[in-house]
Amino acid sequence: MAKRDDKAMNPAEVLAVVVQILESVTARPQPGIGMATPLDMLDGVDSLRLLETVALAEEHFGVQVDTGGLDALATVGDIVRLMQYSGGQGEFP
Amino acid sequence: MADPDLHLMVGGRRVEAMLRDDSFVFPLVLPCGEMRLMSRASRPSEIGGGADDRLLGFRVRTLTLVCDGRPHAVPLDHPALGDGLHAIEHTGMRWTDGAAALPEALFGELRGPAELHVADLALPLYQAGSTEHAALLARFESLGDNCEFGLVQRAFDAEPIGLLRWASTDAARLVLGLCRRFEGLGDPGFTRLDWSGDPPDYKLVDARYLSLHSWVTERQTDPAREAEMFAAGCARLRLLRRKILADIEGSRRIFVFKASGVDAGIESFHAVHAALRGIGPAPLLCVTRTGAAEKTGTVEALGDGLYLGHIDQFSRAMVSFATWRRICAATVALVDGESIG
Numbered sequence: 001m002a003k004r005d006d007k008a009m010n011p012a013e014v015l016a017v018v019v020q021i022l023e024s025v026t027a028r029p030q031p032g033i034g035m036a037t038p039l040d041m042l043d044g045v046d047s048l049r050l051l052e053t054v055a056l057a058e059e060h061f062g063v064q065v066d067t068g069g070l071d072a073l074a075t076v077g078d079i080v081r082l083m084q085y086s087g088g089q090g091e092f093p
Numbered sequence: 094m095a096d097p098d099l100h101l102m103v104g105g106r107r108v109e110a111m112l113r114d115d116s117f118v119f120p121l122v123l124p125c126g127e128m129r130l131m132s133r134a135s136r137p138s139e140i141g142g143g144a145d146d147r148l149l150g151f152r153v154r155t156l157t158l159v160c161d162g163r164p165h166a167v168p169l170d171h172p173a174l175g176d177g178l179h180a181i182e183h184t185g186m187r188w189t190d191g192a193a194a195l196p197e198a199l200f201g202e203l204r205g206p207a208e209l210h211v212a213d214l215a216l217p218l219y220q221a222g223s224t225e226h227a228a229l230l231a232r233f234e235s236l237g238d239n240c241e242f243g244l245v246q247r248a249f250d251a252e253p254i255g256l257l258r259w260a261s262t263d264a265a266r267l268v269l270g271l272c273r274r275f276e277g278l279g280d281p282g283f284t285r286l287d288w289s290g291d292p293p294d295y296k297l298v299d300a301r302y303l304s305l306h307s308w309v310t311e312r313q314t315d316p317a318r319e320a321e322m323f324a325a326g327c328a329r330l331r332l333l334r335r336k337i338l339a340d341i342e343g344s345r346r347i348f349v350f351k352a353s354g355v356d357a358g359i360e361s362f363h364a365v366h367a368a369l370r371g372i373g374p375a376p377l378l379c380v381t382r383t384g385a386a387e388k389t390g391t392v393e394a395l396g397d398g399l400y401l402g403h404i405d406q407f408s409r410a411m412v413s414f415a416t417w418r419r420i421c422a423a424t425v426a427l428v429d430g431e432s433i434g
Contacts, residue, residue, distance in 0.1 A: 025325050027318060047254060048308055048329065055328035067336035068345065070254050071231075 009061065011035070014080045018057055022076075025052045035077030042076075057083055097132045097151055098250075101195075101209070105244040105412050110211075116155075119209040123160065127196050129177065129414050130211065131248060133224050134191025147179055148225060150191030154213035160203045164210075173198040176415045186213070191226055192249070194415055227251045229421055233378070234337070234346035236365070237262040238356065240306070241407060242349050245417040253346070256333035259306040264356035264365055270302040271368035274338055278302060279330030286323045288312060297326045305330070342373035347428060349378045353407050357381045366399045378424045380404055380417075390419035394427050 015035060022030050026044035033042070039050055050073065057079065058065055063086040073079060101108040101119045104126055110117035121128075134150035156167040167174075169187045177193035195209075230251035235242040235258045243258040262270070270278070277283050278299055287296045287304070295307040307326060313319045340346050350365050352358075362379040369377050376398040383389060383403040392402045402420035405413055 024321060027321075046308060047252060048259075048306075051254065051332055052325040052329045055332040056325060058332065059328060064335070065332075067332070067339045068343070070332075070336060 009084045011080055011084065014057075014061070014083050015076065017060055018053065018076060018079050018083070021053050021056045021060070022049075025049045025056070033076055035075065035080060037076045039074060039076065039078075054079060054082065058086070061086075099130070099132045099151055099211070102129045102131055102248045102412075102414060105241075105248075107248075113210075116157075116210040116212045119211070121207045121209055123200055123203050123205060123207050124197060127194060128209075129248070130189055130193040130195055132189065132191050133250075134189075134226065135224070147188065148190045149179070150189040150193070151211075152186050152188050152213065153178075153193075153211060154186050155210070156195075156199075157210040158200055158203060158207055159210060160205065160207040165200075165203065167199050171199060191224065192414055192418065224250060226418060229418070229425060232347055232425060233349050233421060234258070234340060235260075236267055236348050236350040236377075237303070238264075238267075238351050238353060241412060242351055242417070244412055245414055248412070248414050249418065254333075254336065255340075255346075256305075256330075256337040257303065259308070260303045261305075262303040263354075264350070264352065264361040266302050267350065268364050268368045271365070272371060274372065275302060275334045278334040279327045279332075281323070281327050284323070284327055284330065286319060286326065295322060295326075297323075297330060299330070338372060341369060341375045344373060344375040347376045347378055347424060349380065351407065352379050352381045362395075362399065362401065366397070370397070374398065376400065376424075376428050378402055378420070380420060382407055390416045390423070392420055392423040392427060394431070398428075398431075400424050400427060 019030055019033050022033070022042065022045065026049055028044055030042060039045060051070070054065060054070065061083050063083060065082050065086040069082055073082070099110050099117050103121070108119050108121070110119055130151065132150040134148050136148055137145040153169060156169060158165045158167065169185065170181055173196045177190050179188045179190065181187045226249040230246045230249045231253045233242070233246070234253060234255040237257045237260055239261050240259050246253065283299050283301065285298050287298050289296055292310065295309045297305045297307060307322065309322065313322065341348070348369060352361055365379065366377050369375060378392070378400045380402040381404070383405065388403040389405045390403070392400050395401055402424065404416050404420060
C-alpha cells in the first residue's frame with residue numbers, strides 16, 4: 001500500500017488504512033469495522049496480530065507510538081487515535 | 094459482573110465448563126496432571142457483601158469425578174486439598190480463592206475419559222475489571238526462558254504485552270540482547286520464519302537473541318502469504334523492542350527470568366541483572382527450582398532490585414500456578430516496601 005505524503009491525519013482515512021492492515025495480517029476480510037468496534041470482536045485478531053497491525057500502521061504513517069499505550073488498546077478507534085496523536089496531534093488520552 | 098468465569102486450567106490449557114443440572118461439568122482425560130479450578134475472585138467487604146475480608150472465588154459444595162459412568166465423590170476435607178482453598182465451612186462447603194489446586198492424588202488410579210462435576214455457588218457479584226490476581230500478574234513481564242510465565246499470566250487473566258512473553262531464549266542470549274539493546278531485532282537480515290514445534294506453529298527466529306511464537310498454527314502454502322507474515326512479524330519485533338527498552342528504562346514492570354538448567358546459578362542472575370541495569374532501574378525477579386519444600390514460594394531480596402524466587406517445579410504441562418502467584422505477591426510486597434522505604 002502507498003505511503004501518505006502529508007502528515008495531516010483524517011480519522012476516516014486512518015481508519016481505512018488500519019482496516020486494510022487488519023485484513024492483511026489476519027488474511028481475511030473484516031467487514032463492518034467502525035471506530036467503536038472492540039478489538040476482541042475482530043475475526044482472527046489476537047494480541048500478536050494487534051501488535052502487527054500497530055507496527056505496520058506506524059510504518060505506513062511514519063510515526064512512532066508511545067509503547068506505554070499498547071496495553072490499553074480496546075477498540076479500533078484506539079489504534080486510530082494512537083496513530084493520530086503519535087503524528088503530532090496532541091497527547092494520546 | 095456476575096459471571097464467575099469458572100474454568101479449569103489443565104497443563105496450561107483452559108477447559109471451559111458446561112452447565113448441567115446445576116453443576117459445572119468439565120470434560121477430562123485422566124491422568125492429566127495437576128489441575129486448577131479457576132474463577133474470578135473478590136472480597137465481599139469491597140463489593141458491599143458484608144465484613145468478610147477473604148478473597149472468595151467459587152463456593153464448592155460437591156466435587157465429583159465421573160469415570161466410566163460411575164461417580165467418585167472427592168471429600169472437600171481431602172488432605173490433598175488446601176492450596177487455593179479456604180478452610181471448610183460449618184456447612185461442609187468450601188470457598189476457593191479463585192485458583193484452587195486439584196492435585197492428581199485426588200483422583201487415585203482413575204484413567205481414561207472422565208468428567209469433573211463442580212457445584213455450587215458463585216458470588217452474586219465480582220469486581221469489574223481486573224481481579225486482584227490479574228492486576229498482580231500484570232505487573233510482571235517475562236524475560237524467558239520460555240512461555241511458562243506467559244501461561245501463568247493467562248491463567249490469572251493477565252495479558253500484558255511483552256517481547257519475551259511467548260519467546261524462548263537463555264541467559265547468554267538474553268544478556269547479549271540486553272547489552273546490545275536488542276540492536277537489529279526485527280531486521281529481516283537477522284530474522285527467519287520457521288515452521289517448528291510440537292504442535293507446530295510459525296516462529297520468528299533471531300538466532301542471536303530469541304525465538305518467538307507467532308501462534309499461526311496453519312501451514313501456509315502460498316509463498317506470498319508467508320512473505321506477508323514475515324514482514325508483519327518483523328514489524329512486530331521492532332515495536333516490541335522499543336517497548337521492552339521503554340519498560341525497563343521507565344521501570345514500568347517487574348521483569349521475570351525463569352532460570353533453568355545451566356542458567357540456574359547466581360552468576361547467571363547477576364549477569365542478567367547487570368545487563369538490565371545497563372538500560373534502566375526496573376526490578377528483576379529470577380526464579381529457580383528448589384528441592385526444599387519450606388523454600389517453595391519464598392522470595393529473597395539480593396539488593397539493588399534483584400530478587401530470587403524459589404519454585405517447586407518448572408513445567409509448561411503442569412504449571413505450578415499457585416506457587417508462581419505466591420512468588421509474584423511476595424516480590425511485589427518487597428518491591429513496594431522498598432519503594433516506600
